[in-house]
Amino acid sequence: MRKFLLLFFLICNTLVFSQVGVGTTDPHPDVMLDINGRLRIRDYNDGSDEAAKDSLVVLDGRGVVHRIATKTLLANLDKSLVRAGVSTSSGALIDISISGEKRVRFDNESFDIKSEYDNSTGIFTAAANGIYRITAQLRSSSSLLSAGEFGIAIYKNDSSRTTYSKIAEENYLNVEVGLGLVKVSPPVRSVSTLVQLAAGEEITFRSITALSLTLASSSNGNSTFMTIEQVR
Template identity: 35%
Template sequence: MRYIFIFLALSSTLYSQVGINTSNPLATLDVNGSLMVRSIPLENDASNAKNSILITNNNEIKQIPLLEIYKEEFKTAVKGSFDSASAISISLLGGSGIVPFDNEDFDINDEFDTTTHKFTAKQDGIYRIYVQVKQNNLHISTNYGVRILKNNTVIQKNSFANLSVALVNITTPVRTVQTLVELNENDEIKFEIESSLVSVATNLVGSSANSFFTIERIR
């Protein structure tokens, strides 16, 4: 009886991997087939989901922090502005001109080009876009504003007249516009100033507190 007990003790150490439907287990428990759990306790604390979830990878069950999944799936987050706080001159030849944002506060998926001043989506999804500009030299005009273009088509804009009374400007120099838009991979976004002041240059305040944009993918 003593020898049987010793044999069983050694067996539990030597055979630490158990296989079901396989004679060559590759893990502590290797199931070659479907898996059914007939009763799963309900987790009442939803905050536990932030810690980790179970996934399958090459038929192995593993855990991964939920934050890592979020980082992988929602990569787009861009904030840009001007590199100089000085006045930024924009030609309005033809009634519009691209806003030449050339500085990035952050761009976690490297999607905005500070040379072409365009954002190119690297993944399909729904994006939240916001842009704000402040005019430095407020011209009197019947129309002045900022707009968002997707693949060279205007999708959102905020434009109205610049007015003055007795040489005092009564129109705010700030223009803002925001939108939600569905983008596919390689779709482009850019920002433009539009105005009735054809062939005239306008100046924007270069300070990042006054002129900037943000783009984020929300799903």
């Protein structure tokens, strides 16, 4: 009788700590329940917005369920992130000799996570739908007396390149006087905005000038530059 009871308890203990496989005879050793097939949950508790801010349930490459912090998930999303400037080696790229609007090509890329910006054309093409933060700065280093408009504009172009819309602009009179070229107005124009883009839509930057001028440049492109960040 004692031998029977000992054997019975050993079997029960094994059953309690054994793995369960549904649709498989070989459950994964890291989990207690391994389901080979679609999973349906008939009853569940509704989460709250506050709960979503804290953590989410995700599947890894093996299909194993994990709970991770929301900020960790967002940090690992493949989002657009671009920074480019105008370098001293770009030569003709920084010479704006035509009045009106002219596309600015930021040739010196610091980073472009998803390879969406073409520094030979000055065009950023969104790879995914989302909301993007766009910023840009131009700094004048004109060696001529000048009094005229100087500004920068951001344009959004649709995927077919048929509709060009100005979405942000900073533009006002630029004045320099005297032999020492005393700058009456600030030499910098900067602009920043949020825009919703669909995959394939483009962002371009244009200078606005009434007279010829030259953009300030530096070896690391920190005088005249742009950044693009996908925020969601």
